[in-house]
Amino acid sequence: MTTGYRSFYAIAALLVLSGCAQQSNPKIPALKSEVSQLNQRLQYLNDQVSALMQQNALNEQSTGGVYLYPAAQTGAPIETDIGKLQVSLGTVEAEANGSRAVLHIRTADSSTLTPFHAVVDWGQVDTTSGKPLTADTLSQPITVPASLLPKPEAAIELRLSGLAPEQVGFVRLHDFIRNTPETPAAPDAVKPLSR
Numbered sequence: 001m002t003t004g005y006r007s008f009y010a011i012a013a014l015l016v017l018s019g020c021a022q023q024s025n026p027k028i029p030a031l032k033s034e035v036s037q038l039n040q041r042l043q044y045l046n047d048q049v050s051a052l053m054q055q056n057a058l059n060e061q062s063t064g065g066v067y068l069y070p071a072a073q074t075g076a077p078i079e080t081d082i083g084k085l086q087v088s089l090g091t092v093e094a095e096a097n098g099s100r101a102v103l104h105i106r107t108a109d110s111s112t113l114t115p116f117h118a119v120v121d122w123g124q125v126d127t128t129s130g131k132p133l134t135a136d137t138l139s140q141p142i143t144v145p146a147s148l149l150p151k152p153e154a155a156i157e158l159r160l161s162g163l164a165p166e167q168v169g170f171v172r173l174h175d176f177i178r179n180t181p182e183t184p185a186a187p188d189a190v191k192p193l194s195r
Contacts, residue, residue, distance in 0.1 A: 047071055054130040055170075065174030067132070069125070070101070070165075077108060080176040082116045084108040087173055092165040099160040099168050102193070105144070106153030113152055117143040117185035118176045122160045125169030132170045138162055142173075143185035144192055154192040 051071035058067040059076050066078040068089045075088030090102035103120065107113055123137040138161065144154045160168055177183050 048073060050130060065172050068171045070168055070171070082114040082176055082178055089171055092160065092168050094165050095159065097161045098163050099165045101158050101160060103156045103158050103173070104153065105156070110152045112150040113144060113154060115144055115146040115149060115179040116176050117141060117179060117189055119174055120158060121172040122163070122168055123170060124163065124167050141186040141189035143179065143189035145179060148192055156190055156192045158190065
């Protein structure tokens, strides 16, 4: 007897639910669109957090260089022979032969930046581990000459050839050397933007 009542209630509930499902509600497409946008935003934030965690983990292990993950959208400090610096990367944009971005370098205490040269590497990251794929890493020298100082910061436009913006997984700045007559910058080193 109890089984009969349960079956009756289950069938009645199914009929009511199917009737509700067949009614068209004008708000449903808008809600679906909103849910889709929220899912995209959540995925974007998850990607940003993952990139930031990987960037921080690499920088904790790194000596003599600093990693920047464009997806992290966050700068990083580095202790160098020319002092403590704060380094960040602007938005990576498309360019004819790959990508470009502006690298911002400034002193942590707002003192004058020492003339120096360094090397910038860039490349892709492993989609599973998030670690840099070093086999296809590309490099270019940069320099901040005394003629563009004294000031506490420099902005250097990087040409990240060979990779589309979505492929640039990391940028690494390393091998900081003070500019002296004994240690000149490479003749093809990229200089800061004039400001």
